[in-house]
Amino acid sequence: DVKVTIPIESINSLSVKSFPFCMRQLHEQLRSVHHLKHGGRLQYGLFLKGIGVTLEDSLRFWREEFTKIMESDKFEKQYAYNIRYNYGKEGSKKNYAPFNCLKIINTNVGPGECHGCPFRHSDLNVLKNKLKGYGLEGQAANDIVDMTKKGHYQIACSKYFDAIHNTDLGIGINHPNQYFEESQKLMKG
Numbered sequence: 001d002v003k004v005t006i007p008i009e010s011i012n013s014l015s016v017k018s019f020p021f022c023m024r025q026l027h028e029q030l031r032s033v034h035h036l037k038h039g040g041r042l043q044y045g046l047f048l049k050g051i052g053v054t055l056e057d058s059l060r061f062w063r064e065e066f067t068k069i070m071e072s073d074k075f076e077k078q079y080a081y082n083i084r085y086n087y088g089k090e091g092s093k094k095n096y097a098p099f100n101c102l103k104i105i106n107t108n109v110g111p112g113e114c115h116g117c118p119f120r121h122s123d124l125n126v127l128k129n130k131l132k133g134y135g136l137e138g139q140a141a142n143d144i145v146d147m148t149k150k151g152h153y154q155i156a157c158s159k160y161f162d163a164i165h166n167t168d169l170g171i172g173i174n175h176p177n178q179y180f181e182e183s184q185k186l187m188k189g
């Protein structure tokens with residue numbers, strides 16, 4: 001089982017086609033404000049590691065965004081350490097696992113933070129607008145919102161998967177990296 005490497009250059013298009021909602025929104029936030037708070041950096045950083053982005057590419061990616069709003073010196077001092085840490089290259093050198101849905105759903109999301117699970121943590125109107133922005137309207141969007149309202153966040157995620165991929169597989173989603181792999185499998189046929 002050879003680990004696939006995902007070049008960071010493909011991240012924008014992958015975020016649209018193969019990222020679950022939680023990671024797509026973190027990616028968009030990072031691209032638009034060039035910063036993520038700690039919870040977001042951790043959730044998204046570990047996900048990227050999990051899909052096969054190398055440490056070198058990760059450092060390049062975060063540096064490119066963060067240095068749009070800060071000196072590179074500050075980035076190296078305050079943020080690069082944590083990225084290497086996520087890859088087990090600093091501190092206790094543990095190989096940290098990307099978070100599963102349960103952990104993400106049960107996390108606390110404070111004001112101004114955008115990690116967590118959008119089905120659990122987003123305001124319903126914000127959620128509907130985002131779905132619309134992603135081209136999801138009508139029945140598909142209604143089904144997702146219904147499940148969200150009922151508190152079936154992972155089923156909402158599965159419906160989101162089906163709508164994005166134009167299928168009706170109804171795959172059980174329990175991990176953002178599993179979502180990604182299922183999507184890649186489908187797209188590669």
Ligand code: SF4
Pocket residue numbers: 020021022023100101104105116117118119153154157173174175176179
């Ligand atoms: Fe992400 Fe899981 Fe929520 Fe889907 S159900 S958006 S994969 S945390």
